[in-house]
Structure formats: structure tokens, C-alpha cells
Amino acid sequence: MRKIILLLIxxxxxxxxxxxxxxxxxxxxxxxxxxxxxxxxxxxxSSKTAKETLEQTIQKMNQYNIEFAVxxxxxxxxxxxxxxxxxxxxxxxxxxxxxxxxxxxEEYIKSGKIKVFGEVMAVYKGKTLADPSYQPYxxxxxxxxxxxxxxxxxxxxxxxxxxxxxxxxxFGDPFLIEDVLVKYPKLKLxxxxxxxxxxxxxxxxxxxxxxxxxxxxxxxxxxxxTKDFAIKFLKSAKEYRVLDxxxxxxxxxxxxxxxxxxxDFLNALDFLTKEEKEMIFYKNAKKFLGIKN
Ligand SMILES: [Zn+2]
Numbered sequence: 096m097r098k099i100i101l102l103l104i105x106x107x108x109x110x111x112x113x114x115x116x117x118x119x120x121x122x123x124x125x126x127x128x129x130x131x132x133x134x135x136x137x138x139x140x141s142s143k144t145a146k147e148t149l150e151q152t153i154q155k156m157n158q159y160n161i162e163f164a165v166x167x168x169x170x171x172x173x174x175x176x177x178x179x180x181x182x183x184x185x186x187x188x189x190x191x192x193x194x195x196x197x198x199x200x201e202e203y204i205k206s207g208k209i210k211v212f213g214e215v216m217a218v219y220k221g222k223t224l225a226d227p228s229y230q231p232y233x234x235x236x237x238x239x240x241x242x243x244x245x246x247x248x249x250x251x252x253x254x255x256x257x258x259x260x261x262x263x264x265x266f267g268d269p270f271l272i273e274d275v276l277v278k279y280p281k282l283k284l285x286x287x288x289x290x291x292x293x294x295x296x297x298x299x300x301x302x303x304x305x306x307x308x309x310x311x312x313x314x315x316x317x318x319x320x321t322k323d324f325a326i327k328f329l330k331s332a333k334e335y336r337v338l339d340x341x342x343x344x345x346x347x348x349x350x351x352x353x354x355x356x357x358x359d360f361l362n363a364l365d366f367l368t369k370e371e372k373e374m375i376f377y378k379n380a381k382k383f384l385g386i387k388n
Contacts, residue, residue: 115160115373115376115377116160116161116162116376116377117159117160117161117162117343117358117376117377118161118162118163118164118342118343118376118377118380118381118384118386119156119161119163119164119165119343119344119345119354120164120165120244120285120287120310120342120343120344120380120383121165121167121214121244121287121310121312121313121344121345121346122152122164122165122166122167122183122344122345122346122347123166123167123168123188123214123346123347123348123349124149124166124167124168124169124172124173124175124176124183125145125148125149125168125172125349126145126169126171126172126175127144127145127146128171129145129168129169129171129172129190130144130145130148130349131349132349133348133349133350136316136317136318136350136353137316137317137318137319137356139316139350139352139353139356140350140352141349141350142349142350142351145172145175148349148351149175149176149179151351151352152164152347152351152354153179153180154351155347155351155352155354155355156180156182156354159354159355159358161182161354162182162377163182163183163184163380163384163386164182164183164184165184165186165211165213165242165244165344166183166184166185166186167186167187167188167211167213167214167244168186168188168190169188169190169191170187170195170203170208170209173185173186173187173208173209174208184210184211184384185207185208185209185210185211186209186210186211186212186213186214186244187200187203187209187211187212187213188213188214188215188216189215189216189217190216192220194228194229194232197231197232197235200232200235201235204235204236204239204241205239209241210241211241211242211243211244212232212236212241212242212243212244213242213243213244213245213285213287214244214245214246214287215229215243215244215245215246216246217229217245217246217266218246218247218250218262218263218266218267219246219250219254219259219261219262220259220261220262221261221262221263221266222261222266223266223271223272224243224245224272224275225271225272225273225274225275230278233275233278233279233282234279236279236282236283237279237281237282240283240385241283242283242284242285242383242384243282243283243284243285244285244287244310245272245284245285245286245287246267246287246288247267247268247269247286247287247288247289247290247291247293247297248267248288248289248290248291248292248293248294248324249264249267249291249292250262250264250267264292267288267290267291267292267293268290268293268296269286269290269293269296269297269300270293270296270299270300273300276300276304276306276307280306281306282306283306283308283383284306284307284308285307285308285309285310285342285383286300286307286308286309286310287309287310287312287344287346288310288311288312288313288314288321288346289309289310289311289312289314289324289325289328289341290309290328291312291314291321291324292324294324294327294328294331295331297309297328298328298331298332298335298337301332301335301337301340302335302337307340308340308341308342308379308383309328309340309341309342310341310342310343310344311325311328311329311341311342311343311344311357311361311375312344312346313346313348313353314328315345315356315357315360315361316345316350316353316356316357316360317346317353322360325360326364328341329341329364329366329367330366333366333367333371338371338374338375339374339379340379340383341374341375341379342375342379342380342383343357343358343361343375343376343377343380344357345357345358358376361375361376
């Protein structure tokens with residue numbers, strides 16, 4: 096029955112829309128302690144509690160056939176999410192000033208509590224991934240084949256006065272982490288938000304480093320400016336033949352409706368074929384994460 100409905104929608108809307116499975120490379124998790132109510136963004140209202148965020152996120156995953164979602168947050172929030180739904184892949188986000196101790200980090204990886212290191216928040220702390228403090232963690236990720244998701248590009252307005260005094264836009268430039276790619280040639284690294292305003296540098300890096308991936312992150316729904324960057328990035332990625340390393344990520348945060356908006360945004364791009372959309376929604380992430388079935 097579901098297939099028939101999908102087929103009918105498919106015929107009605109057109110041939111360029113993808114209805115395959117989805118892997119979301121960029122979600123966020125919260126506990127009631129870490130949850131925050133956001134202001135309305137680009138017409139989307141914030142959820143009111145951590146519980147509501149989780150429930151609405153799962154509902155969206157069911158609705159859109161999201162097979163897996165990398166969810167980024169504290170270890171406590173990741174435990175809540177992975178317990179609630181097996182489709183969540185736990186990503187450790189270093190929102191605190193200091194990272195979890197190295198030994199603990201390795202233990203979490205061995206026990207499966209951390210399967211992705213990200214969203215790495217270096218830029219919010221006035222650093223980049225090339226900072227010495229991250230190096231032993233990256234060596235462990237390379238050793239265990241743990242993907243690293245690194246925040247690149249800009250952030251929300253007034254970030255410096257909203258808890259991140261050391262944040263500067265310039266730290267989001269992907270060129271600043273080139274040494275990391277040289278130092279850890281086997282590291283599975285993806286640039287979250289695809290470099291956003293630095294999208295040209297992301298493209299240059301993706302050509303120069305054939306193992307570098309990118310997710311579209313918040314770009315597809317947050318702001319007219321980020322949407323514009325996403326379109327320019329995707330058009331060039333297609334022309335430069337690096338589209339096979341671009342991945343879908345909603346960065347839903349406290350706005351679960353952003354999952355819908357992100358999917359609709361990507362599906363509406365008429366310069367991408369159905370096959371290219373399927374790559375971005377699913378196939379590229381499957382390859383990157385090494386999911387076999
Ligand atoms: Zn994010």
C-alpha cells in the first residue's frame with residue numbers, strides 16, 4: 096500500500112524527486128538538562144522539551160524512511176537516543192570546554208557508545224581541528240575507523256555573546272585543517288555544513304583530498320543565505336565531479352520540522368537528477384559509513 100501511495104505521489108510531482116531511503120548525517124540530541132528552546136528560525140518553531148524533540152525526530156524518521164541518523168550530543172543524551180531507536184548512530188559532540196579524557200574516549204569507542212566523533216565544535220572554542228588538543232583523539236579515530244564530523248563555516252548571529260566568546264567565523268575555513276588530512280591520510284573526515292560561506296574552499300579541498308566528504312547540514316533550511324551557499328556548492332560539486340562525496344544532513348537541532356524542509360529543499364533542486372539526489376540522500380553516506388547489506 097505504501098509503495099502504491101509513493102508511486103502515485105511520484106507520478107503526480109514529477110520524475111526528479113527521490114523517494115529512496117535516507118541516511119541523515121547530522122542530527123542533534125539533548126537531555127532535559129542540555130535542552131534549550133530556540134527562537135523561530137526561517138518560519139520554524141522550536142520544540143519545547145528534549146522529550147518532544149526526540150519524539151518528533153523519530154516521527155520524521157518514520158515518515159521519510161530515514162534508515163540511519165548520526166546524532167550528535169553529550170554521552171548522556173546519546174544513551175537516551177540510541178535506547179529509544181536503534182537507527183541513531185551516536186556521535187560525540189565536544190560542547191564542553193574540554194574533551195572527555197582520552198582513555199575514556201577510547202573506551203566509549205570500544206563499547207560502541209561513540210561511533211562518530213562529531214560534531215567537533217573547535218571553531219566555537221576559537222580553535223580548529225588542527226589544534227594540538229585534538230590530535231590524539233584524531234589518531235584514535237583513524238586507528239578505529241571512526242568518522243569525524245567537523246563543524247565548518249559560520250554560525251548563528253551573535254554567537255560570541257550567546258555562550259561562545261571565542262567563536263570567530265574565520266576558524267570555519269576548511270583550508271585551516273589541511274594539515275589534519277595530511278597527517279591522518281586514512282581518517283574518515285566530513286565537513287559539516289560543507290564549509291558554508293567557505294564552500295569554494297571545500298570544493299578545492301575535496302578535489303585535493305579524495306577521501307574528504309561533506310554534509311549539507313543546516314544549509315538547506317536555516318536562512319536564505321545558507322540556502323544560497325548550498326545551491327552554489329551543489330552546482331559546482333556536480334560540475335567538478337565531487338558530488339559522490341556530498342551527504343544529506345538536516346541539523347535539526349530543536350526544530351524537528353527542519354527535517355521536512357531539508358528533504359523538500361533538496362528534492363526541489365531541478366539541476367540535480369533523481370540519481371544524484373539518491374546519492375546525496377543515501378548512497379554516499381552508506382559508502383562513507385561503511386554500511387553493508
Ligand atoms: Zn550541527
